Amino acid sequence: MTSIQGISSYFTSDPSSIWKIPESWTLEDAATVSVVYCTVIYALFMVGDMKPGSSILIHSVTGGIGLAALNVCLHYKCEIYVTVGTQEKRAYLKENYPQIPDNHIGNSRDTSFEQMIKTETRNKGVDIILNSLSEDKLQASIRCLAQGGKFMEIGKYDLANDSSLNLLFMEKEISYHGILFDVVFRNFKEMTSIVVKRLIEGIGEGFVKPLPRALFSADEVEKSYKYMMTGKHIGKILIKLRNEEEDSVSTFHMMSNPRFHCDVRYTYVVIGGLGGVGLELGDWLVLRGARKLVLTSRSGIQTGYQQQRIQIWTTYGIEVKISMKDVTTQRGCEDLINEATELGPVDAIFNLAVVLKDALFEDQTQETFETSLAPKARATLYLDQITRKLCPKLRYFVIFSSLSCGRGNPGQSNYGMANSVMERICENRKREGLPAVAIQWGAIGEVGLAAKMQKENKELVLSGTLQQKISSCLEVLDVLLKHNYPVVSSMVVAKKQQKNNIVSAVEAVSFVLGINDMRTISHYTTFTELGMDSMMSIEIVQLLGKDFEIDVTSRDVRSLTFAKLTEMEKEKTNKSVEVLDKKTEEGENLFIQYIPNRETIRLSAVKLNSLIDSPLQAPSVFVLPGVESIFKTLEYLTNTLKAHVIRVQNSNDNPEDSIEETAQNTLPHKVRDTSFYIIGHSFATLVALGMISLLRKTGNIVIGENI
Structure with a gap:
């Protein structure tokens, strides 16, 4: 029995949680027993203090814990009431447990079981309730308790949602207990040993026995979880990794993924280790066995969260050193490695450092390139040179690169170059037989720079990829670190949903x-x-x-x-x-x-509305619309002019005319006044300049300040 890593081919268990399997049982039988019966024994005996003849209500009795509790309570001749969710489960119960009468079987999908308990117990209630129901059904269950009754909560829904209880229930001197055997198993070894001992006694007495189960193969893990979510199963759900063999020592072949492990004797260096991704990587290294960490940061510890994570690691017995050495210099890198070596030989170096100076290429400067290259390219180059001499046992030289190098990203040419230099260093090390790997990450979500940019409502676009959760990054890191390639990538490609797939x-x-x-x-x-x-x-x-x-x-x-x-x-x-x-x-x-007026489109000159309506003395303004001959866009201007405004438009009958020809054809309409203004819009600006040029040549106009 284990609290974690149950779905795996190998794990190390606590000797106190190991028990001998009876000869008549198979390993499959035994797999249905340990967790559910230990939970029931802890709940009913250690917490509930159940005695022979006690009355009990077991909710969802056809589940694993429900059937285990039913077997235990039948052995102790308790007065048993149960609930089920479907007719199929009711039929199973009647066929396999005829000791339970129909009037003791309620419905777990509504609160009708409350009336059943009150009727059958004559409003007295039951001594113990083993509950997995939530919300209104939980409240109804509490009302079913007798004076001094005990409520055993094995479901976590209401606990997780911090649901409230009516304190008036406490008038009956009842007690509410959250049954979290996983917490007991991890933290209270003495109590766990007592429970396992009682389990072994139960096997001998015959009330601990195998349960029905639904069996899935190793490649049906997802299917098994979906089946569990339907709530249709009876008993346990098992995942079968291998066939049972008589010979305890045998060869077993199966597909598996390589896994990164740390050596407790060695030191692990994370450059940029106090950033969001750095702290998650540090935590991952600790979980993989690291006991000596060196985290670098230019500014040291600045937030309470950073301090908290480090304190948690130290409570695990981890030696954590925060270094503020300047890794952008050769002396700083050398001091960092010497500092790390004092704790133990360096086994792995992770360079996560990054400084962004984004700008379009024409706006980039030597300074912005140097700023981005320093913590990445220059630091990696120095680390490459120094570790060759000072880290003879180095197994991993890991660089966190980016897709902005592998696929490009607008505005990040300097950042892309910095990553490219690091990747070339890794390729060179690999050719020389030295450890090296550069990982091109897409946008990493939840922590780090990408998550910070999103919180600040900045648009985040990275080569058509979605943000990859940090948990996914750490999961795939196992595979990437075991590759023999100098440059690898990890990204989540955005997929376009097809309309015909939408339901x-x-x-x-x-x-x-x-x-x-x-x-x-x-x-x-x-x-x-x-x-x-x-x-x-x-x-x-x-x-x-x-x-x-x-x-x-x-x-x-x-x-x-x-x-x-x-x-x-x-x-x-x-x-x-x-x-x-x-x-x-x-x-x-x-x-x-914007559709032209049919009546005026053919006219070469049209008087327009302005602030001058009467034939008063006022300057004339000739307005030339664009090539599309649409005047709507200029109305906001002409309506405010204190002048006589005349719209002049060239005929579209000869679209091949040059600008000079168009100006010549338009010109006769402009020479009636000795002083006037010309406004050209869009393409008509060229026509207006052509007209002025022609007027100057003919001597009909003198270019002044107001023209």
Whole structure:
């Protein structure tokens, strides 16, 4: 039995949690026993102090813990009440446990079991409740307790959501206990030994026995979890890694991923170790066995979070040294390596340092290039030279590069060059038989620079990739560090969703809930009543928000029904159509405004509105529209002029005319006044200049300050 790494081919277990398997059992049988029976023994005997003849209500009795509790309570001749969620599970219970009468079997999907308990116990209630239900069913369960009863909470939904309880229940002197055997197993070895000893006694007495199970192969892990989420299983769900063999020493072949391990005797150096990614990498190294860490930072510890992480590591017995050596200089790098060697031989160096000076190439300077190259290219070059002499046992020389080098990113030519230099150093080391790997990361989410830029509402675009979660980065690091290539990459490529793959929100949610035929259920039944658990609720909230832009909270989704969801989706669709229609109408109106007037389009000169309406003495202004002959864009100007404004337009009958020819054809309309102004818009500016040039040649105009 182990608290972590249960789904693996190898792990080291605590000797106190190991017990001998009876000869009549298979390993598959034994795998159904340990966790559920230990949880039940701890809950009922260590916490609940159950005695023979006690009355107990076991919720969701056909689950692993429920069946284990049922076997224990039958052995101790308790008065047992149970709940199940489906008719199939009720039929299983009646067939395999005929000792439980029909009037002691309730429904776990609603609160009707409360009335069952009150009726059968004559309003007395039960001594113990083993609960896995939530919300209103949890409240109803508490009301089923007898005077001085004990409530054993094995579900974590209400605990995680910090749900409240009515203190009036305490008038009956009841007690509420959260059963977290995983915490007991990790932190209280003496208590764990007592529980395991009681388990072994139970095997001998016959009440600890194997449970029914659903079996999945090693390549069906995801399928097994989805099956568990449906809530249809009875007993346990097992993942089978290998066939059971009579010979305890045998060869077993299976596909596996290499795993990075640290040596407790050696030191691990992380340059830029106090940054967001650096702290996560440090934590990863500690989990992989590192006991000596050297983290570098130009400014040292500056935040409470940094201090907290380091304090947590020190409580684990980790030696942590914060170095402020300047790694951009050769002397600083040498001092850093000497400092690290004092703790122990250096086994791995990770360079995460980065300084961004983004700008378009024409705006880049020698200074911006030097700033970006210093912590990356220059530091890596010095570390390469120094580690050859001072780190003879170095196994890993790891550089964090970027896709801005491998695929390019606008505004980061200096940053890309810095990464490129580091990669060439790694390639050179690899050719010489030295350890080296440069990892081209995409945008890393949650921590680090990319996450900071997003929090500051800066647009983040990196070569068509999405942000990669830091947990995913650390997971793939195992594989990347074992590659024999000098340069490797890790990214999450953004995929465009095809329209023909988009389904309705109702279809998507029904798929998550495992409902194949919507006609078999009521559309007014809540998702919770249809079997939605906490994992499903999170998946549904994310699905609705991401794929259908329907925003609901984790609290709202509990009371959501398919009828309400259909209404929300229809409302969303109608709103989208209204917005689209409005934009289309606005576009059409704008387009119509720019259609030339049929009556005036053929006229060479047209008087326009201005601040001068009567034939008063005022200057004349000739306005030439652009090549499209549309005057609408200039109305805001001409309406404010204190002048006689005449629109002059050239005929479009001869589109091949040159600018000089167009000016010559337009010119006769301008020479009636001795003083006038010309305004040319867009292409017409060239025509206006051509007209002025012609006037100067003919001597009909003198260019002055006001023209």
